Amino acid sequence: MSSLQQVNPRVRGIRASPHRFLQRLSADIQRHITQGVQKPFQEVIDISSGDPQYAGMKPISFVRQVLAVCLLPDLLHDENLPLDARLRAQRLLQCCDGESVGSYTASAGLCLVQQTIAEFITRRDAGVPSYSSNIYIPSGSQRALMVVIKLLARGDGEMRTGVLMPLPCPHTLPMLLDEAGVKLVPYHLREDRGWAVDLDELKAALKMAGGRCEPRAIYISNPGNPTGHVQDRNSIEKVIQFAEDERLFLLVDEVYQDSVFEQDREFISYKRVLFEMGPEYSETVELASFHSLSNSIMGECGLRAGYVELVNVDPAVMLFAETLLCIDISTPVTGQLALELMVNPPKLGDLSYNTYMQEVLFNQATLTENAQRLWESLNGLPGMSCQPAMGGIYVYPRLNMPPGMVDQAEMLGMEPDVLYCQRLLEEEGVLVGAGCENGQEDRNYHLRLCVLVPSPTLQEAVKRLTSFHLRLLARFPQ
Numbered sequence: 001m002s003s004l005q006q007v008n009p010r011v012r013g014i015r016a017s018p019h020r021f022l023q024r025l026s027a028d029i030q031r032h033i034t035q036g037v038q039k040p041f042q043e044v045i046d047i048s049s050g051d052p053q054y055a056g057m058k059p060i061s062f063v064r065q066v067l068a069v070c071l072l073p074d075l076l077h078d079e080n081l082p083l084d085a086r087l088r089a090q091r092l093l094q095c096c097d098g099e100s101v102g103s104y105t106a107s108a109g110l111c112l113v114q115q116t117i118a119e120f121i122t123r124r125d126a127g128v129p130s131y132s133s134n135i136y137i138p139s140g141s142q143r144a145l146m147v148v149i150k151l152l153a154r155g156d157g158e159m160r161t162g163v164l165m166p167l168p169c170p171h172t173l174p175m176l177l178d179e180a181g182v183k184l185v186p187y188h189l190r191e192d193r194g195w196a197v198d199l200d201e202l203k204a205a206l207k208m209a210g211g212r213c214e215p216r217a218i219y220i221s222n223p224g225n226p227t228g229h230v231q232d233r234n235s236i237e238k239v240i241q242f243a244e245d246e247r248l249f250l251l252v253d254e255v256y257q258d259s260v261f262e263q264d265r266e267f268i269s270y271k272r273v274l275f276e277m278g279p280e281y282s283e284t285v286e287l288a289s290f291h292s293l294s295n296s297i298m299g300e301c302g303l304r305a306g307y308v309e310l311v312n313v314d315p316a317v318m319l320f321a322e323t324l325l326c327i328d329i330s331t332p333v334t335g336q337l338a339l340e341l342m343v344n345p346p347k348l349g350d351l352s353y354n355t356y357m358q359e360v361l362f363n364q365a366t367l368t369e370n371a372q373r374l375w376e377s378l379n380g381l382p383g384m385s386c387q388p389a390m391g392g393i394y395v396y397p398r399l400n401m402p403p404g405m406v407d408q409a410e411m412l413g414m415e416p417d418v419l420y421c422q423r424l425l426e427e428e429g430v431l432v433g434a435g436c437e438n439g440q441e442d443r444n445y446h447l448r449l450c451v452l453v454p455s456p457t458l459q460e461a462v463k464r465l466t467s468f469h470l471r472l473l474a475r476f477p478q
């Protein structure tokens with residue numbers, strides 16, 4: 001046992017996740033290829049990761065140009081860079097202490113960035129007002145979520161805070177809730193209705209929690225990770241009504257709000273619906289809405305910045321929230337500035353507008369094309385069925401696992417979907433996510449496939465996956 005395990009009993013309970021296991025296997029296979037070991041493929045294709053730039057997406061030029069000048073102000077006079085990018089950098093630097101990205105900022109974030117985010121939210125929500133004093137800029141939306149959940153965490157035994165959590169859920173969520181010290185209260189999304197949030201399922205989850213914990217919050221991912229479901233206004237209203245009836249804090253992860261690709265479906269924020277439902281709700285229901293630079297259009301995960309807007313939170317709690325959210329002292333300044341560019345991009349008539357729009361539209365078109373291709377291909381395979389993804393970055397097909405494969409996995413002491421992913425990786429060099437990480441139930445198998453890779457890469461991955469799947473079915477007839 002390592003010294004770390006001796007001193008920290010929590011560490012002992014943590015098992016290597018299937019994701020880590022598959023990632024490590026993938027890295028080993030890639031290294032063997034580099035060392036000259038012969039494989040039926042030249043390289044591993046990773047369609048499990050939700051990191052856009054790792055997946056091959058190009059950064060938005062305007063963001064990088066402005067940041068380049070902010071980091072090296074000598075470039076303010078470099079005419080190779082567009083004038084509007086240089087002027088924006090100059091303005092951003094003026095709001096940094098010492099006119100430098102090397103200084104600390106106020107703990108909640110740069111005032112200018114908080115203000116620009118509030119204006120963006122007001123525009124997005126058709127005039128529903130947003131105030132910069134309700135906005136915090138931590139180093140990533142996951143960090144913000146962790147802090148807000150920690151604020152809600154209290155009590156022991158049956159009084160311990162419970163958080164309603166969707167199944168399937170983002171694969172990092174259970175660990176985050178566990179680390180924050182709250183009890184997980186799962187509610188099922190309805191696969192037969194395209195992974196919709198269902199009121200009866202919410203009520204059933206609450207009933208199941210009775211006597212085990214005190215549910216105080218509900219987490220929603222919209223557009224959904226990993227389901228790709230995008231809620232309509234009616235569905236959002238029902239959840240808000242439920243939160244009001246049951247006095248639950250709404251934790252709404254809206255990081256994929258820019259990637260909605262189903263026609264006739266649009267992203268509507270919980271904040272907007274809450275306010276349009278009238279004062280009975282808009283003045284009472286507590287809400288935290290999260291957005292991030294790591295989203296699928298900017299894809300700047302590594303710059304580490306996100307924001308949370310808190311609504312209807314008691315001023316005393318806000319003060320406490322500020323202290324906890326600001327424990328990092330200052331979120332990386334380059335990330336904060338990139339966030340400003342995300343919510344206030346070049347406008348029509350600006351020098352950089354056309355390039356910016358071309359890049360954004362290209363990224364959106366890639367997601368749409370990939371999601372459509374995956375949906376069609378997976379539904380064309382025997383033993384596989386896939387709900388259409390309306391948005392987000394994943395598709396989440398159901399896998400009718402051959403019983404022989406389930407038996408083999410049991411013999412090996414593995415989850416059958418992890419075994420499927422392992423074999424796919426070893427035989428065809430394609431890395432996909434196993435549904436067991438997203439909280440699926442027994443014998444209800446799914447895969448998580450990300451649509452961020454360039455379209456030709458996805459096409460190759462689909463070809464290899466198809467070939468593997470058909471071989472597997474021949475090996476293990478249903």
Ligand SMILES: Cc1ncc(COP(=O)(O)O)c(C=O)c1O
Binds near residue numbers: 050140141143255294
């Ligand atoms: C559901 C969900 N929320 C948030 C994030 C982003 O988190 P962060 O802003 O901490 O990078 C991701 C992934 O990138 C995600 O899948």
